[in-house]
Every structure is written in structure tokens, then in C-alpha cells.
Amino acid sequence: MNPFKFGTIVEGDFFTDRVAETAQLTQKLNSENHIVLISPRRYGKSSLVQRVLSQTNRPILQLDLQYVLSVDDFAAQLLRTIFKRFPMEKVRHAMSHFRVIPMISSNPVTGAMEVSFQPTANSSVLLEDAMALVDKVTSPDNRLIIVLDEFQEVTKIKKGFDKQLRSLMQHQKNLNYILLGSQESMMEAIFEKKTSPFYHFGQMIRLPKIPYEDFLTYITERLPNKSTQVAEEILGFSACHPYYTQQLSSQVWEMMKYQKINDDVVRKAVDALVSMHDLDYERLWQNLNRTDRFTLKQLVLNRQPLQNRNQATSTSYSSLLRMIKSGLIVRSIHYEVEDPFFRQWISQNILQ
Ligand SMILES: Nc1ncnc2c1ncn2[C@@H]1O[C@H](COP(=O)(O)OP(=O)(O)OP(=O)(O)O)[C@@H](O)[C@H]1O
Ligand SMILES: [Mg+2]
Structure with a gap:
């Protein structure tokens, strides 16, 4: 069997290094602190978190905010993970405070459990009830871990959702949140901007490449x-x-x-x-404007676009920011094309 694996979470023999990070995360989980884990895309955040979680017996809830469509949906998905993780007898009792009773159904085709609410229910009430249930299922000797992946999406779900979520989260005890994100600039704005509701919410850990x-x-x-x-x-x-x-x-x-x-x-x-990947890269290139193409070309030629005489610094700068946001460029020590195969494609096709 091919001993290399890419695209999904890696475990066991496929997983390497991350010794210091595993220890650091484990330590943090043994405190009342929350963790914010940031890296560019596909650096191994999910794999690292799964590794750490596989070494604990604590109950875990995981949601990916990329797939959360609305506040109601967040509440529904949170409830669904709770129902799946905890015995119904325990949960039923803990739900006596609910103002809106969720409907639970099972999809006969996939067998998956679905949670829904009456369409007229108030979103804030649904969120408060669901978050209050979290408090009830966690306890000092069986502390919950909640993983929220692609957390930067929190600002896009609904205006004010981040603020509301933060105010509910700040009163919770006996649990740790692990918040993951790959859009670094957005994650930084969420956790490091003084006016953001999540300012300094948790310990920020930046995951580097593998040594x-x-x-x-x-x-x-x-x-x-x-x-x-x-x-x-x-x-x-x-x-x-x-x-x-x-x-x-x-x-x-x-x-x-x-x-x-x-x-x-x-x-x-x-x-x-x-x-x-020729076709994908060609399509990608065709959808870029000329400024961005120029910037990429400079990077492939190992020239720093900000020092180029043929393009105004402000134009280069906004082009870089745009492509950092879309993930085409990353910044480590200097700016680089994120995908080395795309970089190669550019040098084969464009620089001829
Ligand atoms: N510790 C590791 N050892 C070996 N390979 C790794 C390790 N971590 C990540 N990888 C490689 O990187 C790929 C992406 O890992 P993973 O999905 O965990 O990253 P991610 O940061 O969560 O990605 P995304 O930004 O897409 O959520 C894996 O499929 C694997 O090929
Ligand atoms: Mg991931």
C-alpha cells in the first residue's frame, strides 16, 4: 500500500512530528483555557487536533462552521451532535428548560439524525437554549471539548452572531473550546482586534510547516x-x-x-x-485579472512584487491582499504562491 496520504486527516503511521504541538494542546486542555489554532490551508490542523483528541476520554463535540448556514442551523447542528454523543435519557432531562422543543427525525435513506425547529421560532432563543444544554451535559469530572472548525466563518453567518455567541460562551465553565481557522487574516482580526467580541478569547497557537x-x-x-x-x-x-x-x-x-x-x-x-491539474490551473488563471497575473508572475520569478517598478506599490499591495484572502498566496518569510504545482504550471506556461 502507498504509505503516503493526502487530502484527509492523517493518523497513525501517516502522521509525523507535531510532538511539541501535541504536548502544548494537551496541556491547554487540562486548564480552563480555550485554544485558537491557526495555519494556512492544509498544514495539518485537523490531523493534529484529532491526534490530541484520540488520546483523551473526554466527550467531544465537533462542528464545521463552513457548513453552518444560519443561526438556527448552528443551534440545530449543535443539538444534533449533543444527541449523538450523550444518552437520550440524560439529554431529555436536561432539556426541560427549552422554550422551543426541537423536532428530531431520522433520514430513512442515510440513517442520519436530523434536528429542526418550527419555522417561526426565534433564532436567539434557539441559540440560547442549545448553548444552555451544553452547560448541562458538561461537568467538572467529564469536561467537554468543543471543536469549531473554519471558525472565521462566524462573522459571515449573520450580523451580530459572533457577539451573541461570545456572550453565551463567556459564562460557560467546565469545558474547552478549540477554534480552528485557515484564513489567517480573518482569524487574526477575530482574536486580536480590540473591538472584536472574541478579542483574546483563547491561547493562539500558530501551526508551522513540518520541520x-x-x-x-x-x-x-x-x-x-x-x-x-x-x-x-x-x-x-x-x-x-x-x-x-x-x-x-x-x-x-x-x-x-x-x-x-x-x-x-x-x-x-x-x-x-x-x-x-492543467485544466484547473488554466481556469484559475483565466479568472484572474491582469494585475493579479502580473503579481503571480513576479513571485514565480522570485521577485518581490512590492518592489517592482512596473506596478504601483498600492496596486501590488491590494493584489497581494486579495490573493492572500483567496488562498492563492501565503506569507511566511516572504510572499509565496501557495500551491507549488500551480507555481510550476505558471513557469511552464506563462514564462516561456
Ligand atoms: N502530522 C502530519 N504528518 C504527515 N502529514 C501530514 C500531517 N499533518 C498534515 N499532513 C498532510 O497534510 C494534509 C492536510 O492535513 P489536514 O486536513 O489535517 O490539514 P488542515 O490544516 O486541517 O487542512 P484544511 O485547511 O483543509 O482544514 C493531510 O492529508 C496530510 O497529507
Ligand atoms: Mg481541517
């Missing part, structure tokens, strides 16, 4: 020929980005194992992956 030495050993051990040189070439291209490193390693492994390619295998694997 070079650790990734090098991890890849080398798993390659069919255990070649350190091939592993170095992979990391040279992917710059230790967890997802892209695994994706490229996986392709290299297949080409070595099944096609018996050994010469120049990393370059061939990169070419294969770039051409696999």
Missing part, C-alpha cells in the same frame, strides 16, 4: 529505494508544506513502484501532477 529533518526521515523511510536524495528533491519542491509534500511523495512512490522509474523521478512526478 525539514523530520519530514526527510519520514519520506526516506517510506520510499521504495529509501533514497535520501529523492526525499531531498521532494522537499526542495514542496518546501515542507505538509499536504503538497505528501501528494508529491505519493506520486513518486507510485512511479517508482509500478512504473519502475528511478531516473529523475521527482521531476517526472511533478510534471505528471501539473498536467493532471
Whole structure:
């Protein structure tokens, strides 16, 4: 079996490093503090949190705010996770304070439980009731952990929702929140802007890439020929980005194992992956305006766009911000194209 995995949460043998982060998160969960975990997309936040959670017996509720459509939906999804996690006898008793009784049904096709409310119910009441139920199911000796993924969406669900949620959360005891987000600038605005309701709500942890030495050993051990040189070439291209490193390693492994390619295998694997995504990249490029294309081109040429004489600094700056927001560019030490395969596509197609 291919020992590399990308796209979904990695566990067990697929998971590497994150020793310090695992310890740090575990420690925080043993306190009354909440955790805010930030990184660019696909750095391994969910995998790290699953790892930490797998080592505890505490009850866990998880919601992804990306899939929450409204305040009512948040309340419904929160209730659904509670009903799934706790025995109905316990929950039924704890719901005696509810002002609006939710309807619970089971989807006969998928078997999934669904929670809904009368359409006329007041959203604030639904939210308050659901959050009050959280208080009742958690206890000092069985403290709940609530994970809210893509938390930056909190500001988009409904105007004022963040404020209301924060005011309900601040009175809760005997639980920890883990709030994850991949849109760094939005997460920073939520937790570091003084006027934001979530200002300094929890301890902020920034997840870096996986350290070079650790990734090098991890890849080398798993390659069919255990070649350190091939592993170095992979990391040279992917710059230790967890997802892209695994994706490229996986392709290299297949080409070595099944096609018996050994010469120049990393370059061939990169070419294969770039051409696999050719159509997506072309579409992506076509949807960009000329300023953004220019900015990307500068980055691929290793030039910092803000120092370019052919484009006003303010124009370059807003272009960078726009693409950081959409995830095409990330900023570590300097600005970079997020996807190294897109970077390669640009250099193959545009710079010819
Ligand atoms: N500790 C790790 N060891 C090895 N590979 C990892 C690790 N963490 C992440 N990866 C790689 O990165 C991919 C993305 O991980 P994960 O889904 O946990 O990231 P995320 O930050 O939650 O992503 P998203 O921004 O999409 O929510 C994994 O599928 C895996 O290929
Ligand atoms: Mg995730």
C-alpha cells in the first residue's frame, strides 16, 4: 500500500512530528483555557487536533462552521451532535428548560439524525437554549471539548452572531473550546482586534510547516529505494508544506513502484501532477485579472512584487491582499504562491 496520504486527516503511521504541538494542546486542555489554532490551508490542523483528541476520554463535540448556514442551523447542528454523543435519557432531562422543543427525525435513506425547529421560532432563543444544554451535559469530572472548525466563518453567518455567541460562551465553565481557522487574516482580526467580541478569547497557537529533518526521515523511510536524495528533491519542491509534500511523495512512490522509474523521478512526478491539474490551473488563471497575473508572475520569478517598478506599490499591495484572502498566496518569510504545482504550471506556461 502507498504509505503516503493526502487530502484527509492523517493518523497513525501517516502522521509525523507535531510532538511539541501535541504536548502544548494537551496541556491547554487540562486548564480552563480555550485554544485558537491557526495555519494556512492544509498544514495539518485537523490531523493534529484529532491526534490530541484520540488520546483523551473526554466527550467531544465537533462542528464545521463552513457548513453552518444560519443561526438556527448552528443551534440545530449543535443539538444534533449533543444527541449523538450523550444518552437520550440524560439529554431529555436536561432539556426541560427549552422554550422551543426541537423536532428530531431520522433520514430513512442515510440513517442520519436530523434536528429542526418550527419555522417561526426565534433564532436567539434557539441559540440560547442549545448553548444552555451544553452547560448541562458538561461537568467538572467529564469536561467537554468543543471543536469549531473554519471558525472565521462566524462573522459571515449573520450580523451580530459572533457577539451573541461570545456572550453565551463567556459564562460557560467546565469545558474547552478549540477554534480552528485557515484564513489567517480573518482569524487574526477575530482574536486580536480590540473591538472584536472574541478579542483574546483563547491561547493562539500558530501551526508551522513540518520541520525539514523530520519530514526527510519520514519520506526516506517510506520510499521504495529509501533514497535520501529523492526525499531531498521532494522537499526542495514542496518546501515542507505538509499536504503538497505528501501528494508529491505519493506520486513518486507510485512511479517508482509500478512504473519502475528511478531516473529523475521527482521531476517526472511533478510534471505528471501539473498536467493532471492543467485544466484547473488554466481556469484559475483565466479568472484572474491582469494585475493579479502580473503579481503571480513576479513571485514565480522570485521577485518581490512590492518592489517592482512596473506596478504601483498600492496596486501590488491590494493584489497581494486579495490573493492572500483567496488562498492563492501565503506569507511566511516572504510572499509565496501557495500551491507549488500551480507555481510550476505558471513557469511552464506563462514564462516561456
Ligand atoms: N502530522 C502530519 N504528518 C504527515 N502529514 C501530514 C500531517 N499533518 C498534515 N499532513 C498532510 O497534510 C494534509 C492536510 O492535513 P489536514 O486536513 O489535517 O490539514 P488542515 O490544516 O486541517 O487542512 P484544511 O485547511 O483543509 O482544514 C493531510 O492529508 C496530510 O497529507
Ligand atoms: Mg481541517
